[in-house]
Amino acid sequence: MCGAVLISPRFVLTAAHCQDADRDFVVGPHTFDELEEREIPVVDRTIHPLYDSITYENDVAIFELEADAMIIDDSGEIVPAPYVKLSPDIIDLDGSEMTVIGFGDIDPDEKTTDFAEFLRRVDVEYVGNVACGRDHRGEITDSMMCAEAPGRDACYGDSGGPLLLTPSENFEEDGLVGIVSWGRGCADEDYPGVYTRISSYYDWIVENMCLLNMSKAPSYVDCYQILGLEPEPTEAPTMSPTSSPTKSPTTSPPVCRERGEPCVENADCCSDRCNVFSKTCFPPAATARSRLSSGRGGSAGGNDRRSGGRTNGRSRTGTLDDLSDEELSILQNSVTISHRERVGNLNDLP
Numbered sequence: 001m002c003g004a005v006l007i008s009p010r011f012v013l014t015a016a017h018c019q020d021a022d023r024d025f026v027v028g029p030h031t032f033d034e035l036e037e038r039e040i041p042v043v044d045r046t047i048h049p050l051y052d053s054i055t056y057e058n059d060v061a062i063f064e065l066e067a068d069a070m071i072i073d074d075s076g077e078i079v080p081a082p083y084v085k086l087s088p089d090i091i092d093l094d095g096s097e098m099t100v101i102g103f104g105d106i107d108p109d110e111k112t113t114d115f116a117e118f119l120r121r122v123d124v125e126y127v128g129n130v131a132c133g134r135d136h137r138g139e140i141t142d143s144m145m146c147a148e149a150p151g152r153d154a155c156y157g158d159s160g161g162p163l164l165l166t167p168s169e170n171f172e173e174d175g176l177v178g179i180v181s182w183g184r185g186c187a188d189e190d191y192p193g194v195y196t197r198i199s200s201y202y203d204w205i206v207e208n209m210c211l212l213n214m215s216k217a218p219s220y221v222d223c224y225q226i227l228g229l230e231p232e233p234t235e236a237p238t239m240s241p242t243s244s245p246t247k248s249p250t251t252s253p254p255v256c257r258e259r260g261e262p263c264v265e266n267a268d269c270c271s272d273r274c275n276v277f278s279k280t281c282f283p284p285a286a287t288a289r290s291r292l293s294s295g296r297g298g299s300a301g302g303n304d305r306r307s308g309g310r311t312n313g314r315s316r317t318g319t320l321d322d323l324s325d326e327e328l329s330i331l332q333n334s335v336t337i338s339h340r341e342r343v344g345n346l347n348d349l350p
């Protein structure tokens with residue numbers, strides 16, 4: 001089983017190592033029993049092309065649903081499901097508080113799996129990459145981040161789920177800063193939980209949502225700008241200019257680089273977006289979707305248990321706390337997705 005999160009009514013973000021968890025997603029339930037219902041099939045997906053099933057680097061994947069996820073609101077109307085906004089914020093302050101939620105294992109016995117009946121949450125504190133790298137044998141890259149709380153942690157089955165900034169009581173202000181990725185056991189004080197760092201993938205995620213289905217990207221994402229396309233034609237002008245220009249246009253050299261040209265940082269590009277991977281201004285002249293999604297179809301499955309005790313393991317002491325009704329109303333729509341599998345019980349492996 002894996003977690004996941006809606007980043008628009010049509011797109012789901014999860015961990016790349018969850019890619020074979022299931023063929024459909026279950027939207028919005030707060031109890032595990034409801035997981036059987038409200039399944040939405042997946043029609044397309046983009047796994048990060050540099051995902052590494054040994055190191056869990058680039059553990060991020062986007063799935064496109066067959067239809068928008070819908071919920072019934074308080075007045076009984078069917079409306080598009082709320083989704084969480086990707087946060088571009090770079091978390092770097094030790095002790096910063098974040099919230100992780102999921103249906104993962106809550107059984108302290110390492111040999112049995114007991115998925116939570118209700119969606120659970122725990123607040124965890126940021127641990128810097130240097131300290132976390134020391135704990136995790138130098139295996140923490142810049143695009144991972146770590147968090148911990150005494151006796152509390154994400155655990156088996158929470159993978160793919162969200163790590164959130166929750167600045168207010170209003171879930172609409174939540175920001176997605178991480179994806180549950182891996183750890184050594186669960187809630188072990190020596191080993192913080194490890195998350196995919198969203199700020200490292202912000203550009204990749206929005207660009208690939210646009211490439212999968214630009215009409216279904218969230219409203220704060222401008223796919224025309226991101227893909228370097230002409231804006232959709234608006235109404236033709238009805239009046240012709242009243243006077244001819246007095247000056248002819250000057251031909252000073254461009255101060256910014258056009259799409260496809262090499263760049264070092266966003267400011268180099270006319271689009272103000274430098275692709276962090278290709279180091280070219282957004283997007284390359286002929287953006288080939290097949291090239292960008294070349295990692296598709298690989299399998300993480302359940303057989304990629306890392307060596308040396310590093311696991312997507314099982315709860316030792318405690319995992320996520322039950323959400324109270326009040327907390328549920330805050331977080332109910334921050335995580336509206338969970339998806340199931342039976343392939344990845346790493347503790348069953350030899």
Ligand code: 4AZ
Binds near residue numbers: 180183186187312
């Ligand atoms: C998992 O297998 C998993 N304690 C997720 C998080 C952690 C361990 C395992 C971190 O889904």
